[in-house]
Amino acid sequence: MGETTQATDNSPTLEVVPTIGVGLSGVALAGVFVPLRRGVSDPVITVAVVCALFALVAFVARRHGLLDRTVGGLGAAAASLCVVLLSGYALNQEIAGSVSLSLGVGSVSLSTVFGAFLAASIAIGVGIAESVGIDGYGVLRRARTTVGLTILGWVGLFSAALTMELFAVPVVLLRGEISDVEWMVVAQVGMAVGTGLVAIGYLVATDRDWSFIDLRVPTLRDVGWTVGGVALLFGALLVISVILSTTGTESAEHATVDQARENPELMLVLIPAAILVIGPFEELLYRNVVQKAMYDVFSRQGAIVAGSVVFSIVHLSAYATAGLGAVMASLGVVFGLSLVLGFIYERTDNLVVPALVHGIYNAVVFANLYFTYA
Template structure:
């Protein structure tokens, strides 16, 4: 689709508070639409009402797919309702420069995940538990399905809503890098209530730090390329790498190996799918 021109200082409307509130509202709207969109999954497999661990593989997969479809739908509804239209979506064939950012960003996020996890391990900082292990359990088939989901639903939906809609909307009031930071703060804080229920404040901080840092990297990739495919591919590569490590850990029973497998596994269980 046609790529809108880059925003400049003269394009900003000087309303950072209003733009931030719109961004927060879009996040809440996205979460609400995602929740409603999952209702067919509960009809398909009522066991989901008892918990993800009690549901079938098909039920869990359908729940996740519909969740991310709903998230993307929320972004589309906003673009249509505000008159921006689908031309607002930054999709085009990656250029040579885009490929550089895509490859560098994919490697960078994996390195970031490992380095931060290693640092937290050395400092004995725990990581809060997320719903990832509830979703996959010890089921290797579900892990393989998750790799498919992150490539075709998870990464595209999250990057579309948080980068191409929310971050791009913030360009109207902030510089690009400030918009990246604001978007990343919102992305991390939206998970705060879930983690606070555990009562582990240090673990919560550790997990949100990983999420914030990853979001900054993806936001930077989008800001530099104006191509949604770049952060989406980097995001999918990171999540696929995480699940691949988890698959190998279960397959070869290396959960307690040191240092790399156990550190990466801790990082996996610390970062939810949103």
């Protein structure tokens, strides 16, 4: 752990964490109970209600000292994970538990099942925190760090888009109308510069020097991790794809698929850009900056998970091509692949390795799109 967080049974802050868990699991239970109360007989919802109830009971029991910290915390976390998986699947099957909220000038429809998904997701972390003795301040500090670095991730995304637009202006002025392929080249340059500037800005804002960037010539061990990492990443994709296919879970297409369908030649730009730009600069920001910054407050394993949450969230706009359930499934895939990249970075402490693994993976995907639609 990056800090000492053990609390004793007499700590006045000990009850804060399970109390938070009680609230979150209560929200999750209410969220999945709505469609059940409305007569939805799908067993997914029924089991989700049972899991949410189990999480609530575990947190309450831990709150009153009826369960050991480890048993209560991990039990609540496991039950909450069950709720996350089942509520996510329910959303994918269009079981939303929608309710209308009047705003005076109109009404908005909210999904209680999605609310259960979010509450249970946070409850997983709270349960794990309780199981290892992290107090309320520790939970708050980790939450604050995660939110702050998520904002940084979004800033990196929008900075890349803004820089791309700025780079496009002189190109258009000099050349007039530019083709889609030329625009894609400009976009990749803008992505590199924009993301790089955000990473540098983070170093300046946090008084860190260049030694924070884990950039070095790969050793023979790093080469082994690169080769094995590519295999591991595609293996993870295969396993996740089989699970989605077996369960009948639909996923959303990445916006790049639409681009490939309309103009396959764009992939000829993205294939080299994957290795030279996308892999290196995404890994720079989301692994070397976001994940490494999390080492200060999380364990290394926790930083991999939290960093992958951030990585998944910032990809939301790229997969916003379908319904909520399909988008969540795709973000789940991104999360799983990000765990692999985060693990590789944590094992090597060398940005070059996950950058190459990420870049090669994307290059293969883009090449496949090119040959599919050309």
